[in-house]
Amino acid sequence: xxxxxxxxxxxxxxxxxxxxxxxxxxxxxxxxxxxxxxxxxxxxxxxxxxxxxxxxxxxxxxxxxxxxxxxxxxxxxxxxxxxxxxxxxxxxxxxxxxxxxxxxxxxxxxxxxxxxxxxxxxxxxxxxxxxxxxxxxxxxxxxxxxxxxxxxxxxxxxxxxxxxxxxxxxxxxxxxxxxxxxxxxxxxxxxxxxxxxxxxxxxxxxxxxxxxxxxxxxxxxxxxxxxxxxxxxxxxxxxxxxxxxxxxxxxxxxxxxxxxxxxxxxxxxxxxxxxxxxxxxxxxxxxxxxxxxxxxxxxxxxxxxxxxxxxxxxxxxxxxxxxxxxxxxxxxxxxxx
Amino acid sequence: xxxxxxxxxxxxxxxxxxxxxxxxxxxxxxxxxxxxxxxxxxxxxxxxxxxxxxxxxxxxxxxxxxxxxxxxxxxxxxxxxxxxxxxxxxxxxxxxxxxxxxxxxxxxxxxxxxxxxxxxxxxxxxxxxxxxxxxxxxxxxxxxxxxxxxxxxxxxxxxxxxxxxxxxxxxxxxxxxxxxxxxxxxxxxxxxxxxxxxxxxxxxxxxxxxxxxxxxxxxxxxxxxxxxxxxxxxxxxxxxxxxxxxxxxxxxxxxxxxxxxxxxxxxx
Numbered sequence: 001x002x003x004x005x006x007x008x009x010x011x012x013x014x015x016x017x018x019x020x021x022x023x024x025x026x027x028x029x030x031x032x033x034x035x036x037x038x039x040x041x042x043x044x045x046x047x048x049x050x051x052x053x054x055x056x057x058x059x060x061x062x063x064x065x066x067x068x069x070x071x072x073x074x075x076x077x078x079x080x081x082x083x084x085x086x087x088x089x090x091x092x093x094x095x096x097x098x099x100x101x102x103x104x105x106x107x108x109x110x111x112x113x114x115x116x117x118x119x120x121x122x123x124x125x126x127x128x129x130x131x132x133x134x135x136x137x138x139x140x141x142x143x144x145x146x147x148x149x150x151x152x153x154x155x156x157x158x159x160x161x162x163x164x165x166x167x168x169x170x171x172x173x174x175x176x177x178x179x180x181x182x183x184x185x186x187x188x189x190x191x192x193x194x195x196x197x198x199x200x201x202x203x204x205x206x207x208x209x210x211x212x213x214x215x216x217x218x219x220x221x222x223x224x225x226x227x228x229x230x231x232x233x234x235x236x237x238x239x240x241x242x243x244x245x246x247x248x249x250x251x252x253x254x255x256x257x258x259x260x261x262x263x264x265x266x267x268x269x270x271x272x273x274x275x276x277x278x279x280x281x282x283x284x285x286x287x288x289x290x291x292x293x294x295x296x297x298x299x300x301x302x303x304x305x306x307x308x309x310x311x312x313x314x315x316x317x318x319x320x321x322x323x324x325x326x327x328x329x330x331x332x333x334x335x336x337x
Numbered sequence: 338x339x340x341x342x343x344x345x346x347x348x349x350x351x352x353x354x355x356x357x358x359x360x361x362x363x364x365x366x367x368x369x370x371x372x373x374x375x376x377x378x379x380x381x382x383x384x385x386x387x388x389x390x391x392x393x394x395x396x397x398x399x400x401x402x403x404x405x406x407x408x409x410x411x412x413x414x415x416x417x418x419x420x421x422x423x424x425x426x427x428x429x430x431x432x433x434x435x436x437x438x439x440x441x442x443x444x445x446x447x448x449x450x451x452x453x454x455x456x457x458x459x460x461x462x463x464x465x466x467x468x469x470x471x472x473x474x475x476x477x478x479x480x481x482x483x484x485x486x487x488x489x490x491x492x493x494x495x496x497x498x499x500x501x502x503x504x505x506x507x508x509x510x511x512x513x514x515x516x517x518x519x520x521x522x523x524x525x526x527x528x529x530x531x532x533x534x535x536x537x538x539x540x541x542x543x544x545x546x547x548x549x550x551x552x553x554x555x556x557x558x559x560x561x562x563x564x565x566x567x568x569x570x571x572x573x574x575x576x577x578x579x580x581x582x583x584x585x586x587x588x589x590x591x592x593x594x595x596x597x598x599x600x601x602x603x604x605x
Contacts, residue, residue, distance in 0.1 A: 005506040009418035012411050013429070016436045016480065019473055023442075023450045030453050140353020148347055149354075157358065159598070164361045166594045168534025170561055171583050174568050175364045204360045211357070235343035258441060265443020267537035268565065292445045292537065299452065299541040300462075314449040318442065325441045329434055 027318060030311035037305065038114060042312060045115025048278040049306070052113055114309040116291075116316065118278050122195065123290040123317070125281065126270060127263045129199025130206060135256060137203075138210035143240060145211070146218045158215065165208035173272035176201035181273050190285025191275070198274035198290070205269050206259040213258070217251025218244050254332025261325040265317060267292035291317045365587075372584020375577040385547040385563060388574060390582050392549040396464075396558035397586075399551065400543060401533040403468035408475030409525055415476070416483025421509055433484065436477035445537040447473050452541050464557030467543025471532045478531060482524025486517040519604050523597045530593040534586055536561035560586055 028035075038045065141161065145154045180201060181192035188196060221244045229239045245252070275287020276297055291313050299310055383389025415432070423429030447470055455466040490513050498508035514521070544556035545563055560582050567579035 002504045002506050005509075006418075006422055009414045009422060012415035013418040013423075013432050013480075015411055015415065016432050016439060016477060019476070020435055020439055022454075023446065026450055026453045027446070137353045137357040140350040141357050143350040144354035148351060157354075160358075161361075163591055163594055164365075166530060166590055167364075167587055168536070168561065168590060170534070170536045170564055171368060171587055172364065174564065174579070174583055175367060177568065179363070179367055204357075204364075207357050208361065235339055237343040237346040238339070240346075261441050265441075265446065267443070267445040267540075268561075271565070272568065292443060295445050295449060296537065296540055299449065300544070311449060311453070314446050318446045321441070321443050321446075322438060325438045326434075329437050 023318065024315075027311055027315040031308055031315045033305060034114070034308040034312040038309075038312075042114070042116050042309075043120065043316070044117055045113070046117040046280065047113045047115045048118060050113045051110050112305065114306070116309075116313055118280060119289050119291045119294045119313060120316065121280065122274065122288040123264060123292070125195055125288070126198045126202055126274065126290055127260060129196065129284075130202035130263045131256070131260055133200055133203035134207045134210060134259070138207045138214060139252075141207070141211040142214035142218055145215045147236060147240060147244070158212070161208045162212050165212060168268075169205060169266060170268040172201055172205045172269040176269065177272040180204075185285070188285055190283065191287060193273050193275040193287050194285045195274065195281040195288050196284045198270045201269050201273050202263050202266060205266065206263055209262065210255055210259045213255035214248075214252050217248040217255070220251070221247045250332045254328045257324060257328035257332065261321050261328060264324065265292060265321045267296050271296050368580070368584055368587060371577075371580035372588075375581035376584065380578065380581055384549045385558065385578075388578055390560065390563075390578065390585070392546065392558045393560040393563045393582060394585070395549070395551075396543075396546070397533065397560040399553075400464065400467050400471060400539070400557065400559055401529060403465075403553070404471030404475055404532055405525070405529055407469065407472035408528075409479055411472075412476040412479025413483045413521070416480045416487065417509055417514075419480070419484050420487035421505070421513070433481075436480050439477040440481070443537075444474060444535055445540070448538040448540060448542055451538065456542055462542060462544035462556050464543050464553030464555070467539045467557055467559065468553070470538035470542045471535060474535065474538060475528050475532050478528040479525060482528065483517075483521055486520035486524060487513060489520065490516045519600060523600050526593055526597045526600075530590045530597070533593075534561060534590050536565055540565070 034042070145158050145161070149157065176197060177193070181194075181197045184197050184200060185192045185194070190196065225243050225247065226239055229243045234242070270290055271293045274290055274293055276289050276293055277287045278289055279286070281288040295310055295314055295317075298306070302310055379388070380390045381394075382391060384392040419429045419433060451466050451470040451473070455469060456462050459466075494512055494516055495508060498512045499505070503511070539559050539562050543559055543562070545566060546556045546558040548558070550557065564579045564582045564586070567575045567582075570576060570579075
């Protein structure tokens, strides 16, 4: 019995390892057709669901490399007479002189091209925006709670902040769609769904997370250190800057990176407000798309190659966030036991 | 000058705190107003097909509950292993850190994983897949909670148990787990609160249904997925239902959290 239980519990512990590796393996297996088809070029290809003539794919790709920056309409400009059967949701096609677009339907030698650049860029930009917005405010809250506010304020406010971190992310998304999006578009212009709104909603969502972790690590500073600094005549700001921050630095940076990892993979808060449009955001108020949102919107109705492509994106997201979170965990937030 | 800088910085950080809190309370207030206005008895007695929430509330609860049944035993026993059997080995350290990483892994990726291993072989979305996805999210949380709570159990209790000749598993079940019971239960409660509000792992695993069902072999209704679908509908009535659902969900999660905190405080 004893031996059985020991083995059983060891096996349970191994499920963590098992699940993580099988997530990686399964995603890889399902993504394999897409990886074979598009290779690593997938990461820098901005075309999504674009049908091109098979014989001209090489040329199209070559042309793409010259024009990557300004491809907005999922059209591949080429010098050759390239037949592009346009995607049915495209309406306004800029007709350049050197671009021939024909509604020709020789399906037999055409091929659908998928590239992940737009969602990858959208994910990274919205996360950066979120962190730029959230970190200063969260630091302010943490400093306020641990150093400025009297206990009768800091206690309830601290609890409120922790509770807010528990609110499901779909609530943030819904609020963003109906209230915050229109508010932002009034101030900054643009639509009520955009990269900016997505970044800000994401930022507001991670504020409680960063604030409470930062406050916790600031509180670990021994009082003796603070008191001796005050005794030397240091102001509160100087104590915070020169005593508390250096002491809690690892914890603070770790919590920021952890929040960044969460923001990268966040789906519901972003899905409502980013727009879900496959185009580069030229302005910050343009709509775009991020990897989790692509998955959420397209997964249920995909099959074959388009499904495999989604698994490829999921794999990319998993690897990126795994690396980011592990970095935070192993480098900054190591358990001291 | 130094004092001026000090004043300015403290003022700025207070302003940042107020600004952040303002946003967060803005969310809560709109949610409460919208939710309270939309809640009525009709919502609780009808299914989504008749503009009600009954099947969704039940569905969400069933999914989360099955996730608890799957996730808690695995997570708990794994936590017991880390604290009682591993003796601080490298392997335990790796598991501990990996489960922290897994806790923050994108929930939608877990959804894609479950889609690949369950939905795709079965051929259609089903309730079991949704419950498994939630359970996978729950295991690392439960594991870490158990691990942390067992760490707090005094060493003397273990020694006393072993000294009277009890086998180790008996010591664990009858002494250590009992000593850490309140903390562990609270941890499970908080873990439950965290997965009950999840949407992303359910989107393409359990799908959605407008009708009342307890059949986990078919598409299964859930509140969060329904909120996601309803909120973007043009019909204002449906959006109101989504607000009511969002309010109920948030209230539920917050109450569980407050309750958990209260228990922990009582214990101390």
